[in-house]
Amino acid sequence: MPVVKNACSQFMPGGKIVTETVITVRGEFSHRYPAERAILSASVSFDGEDREAIITETADTASTVREHLAELKHDGAITSWSSDRVQIWAERPWNQDGQQLDPVTHASIGFRLVFTDFDELGRFLSDFSSTAGIAFQQIEWELTDATRTTATAEVRSRAVKDAVSKATVFAQSIGLGSVRATALADPGMLGDQAASSGSPTTFAIDARMAKSSGDPQLSVNPEDIEVTALVDARFLAT
Secondary structure, eight states: OOEEEEEEEEEOTTSOEEEEEEEEEEEEEEEEEOOOEEEEEEEEEEEESOHHHHHHHHHHHHHHHHHHHHHHHHHTSEEEEEEOOOEEEEEOOBOTTSOBOOOEEEEEEEEEEEESOHHHHHHHHHHHTTSTTEEEEEEEEEOOHHHHHHHHHHHHHHHHHHHHHHHHHHHHHTTOOOEEEEEEESTTOSSSSOOOSSOSEEEEOOEEEEEOTTOSSEEEEEOOEEEEEEEEEEEEEO
16 A cells, blocks of 8 residues: 655745655556476386385386486476485375285386476377376476566566556656655565565466367466566655
8 A cells, every 4th residue: 555644844945935745655566478498207116015116116107207308408398307216105005994915016116207398298298198107297487587577677667667656656646756866675665554464476387288179189278487586665755
């Protein structure tokens, strides 16, 4: 909420009295940018009673995935990828009659892939979605570091301009003319306002995956990344 306060009266040369009014506002600006990177989290996992067979099957499937990723890295479709060491654990489940069964071994290897080519991401998902033991957990959409830095600077600058515009309108509405900034701060840091419910710069990210009925390949459709900046500003209006 904007805050408007009478500040003080000043005597100017010639005996003219000028009243300054304090106006405190919050500026905001948002802009949407196309996603530039997709971070895919996936895993290879198997379970069963034959411990050695489960470990071998997990390792072999992970090796196949790694070979494919090496090709994608060579072609420039992904910028980087990593995989965890195989995790192995066992448990003895219970049946519906309350009897404990033979031990079941679980083996799992996690993968993290950074795609810049979203068409190749769709093909990768299609190629491995039906492969036994492979599961996809989530896709995170990102801007590159350079774009994120530029975007943050841009929206913050526009947020300050929004604050100036608001303060000018408020000043004119009470019969004053010019405004002069005396303080700029992240939300909630000017002391006489409630703390902000959000961070100064936030990234709202959403994305969808769809499968066309006429095309067996998964179509990955990232939504733009919204970058929002908030700024609190205090002005003197005369």
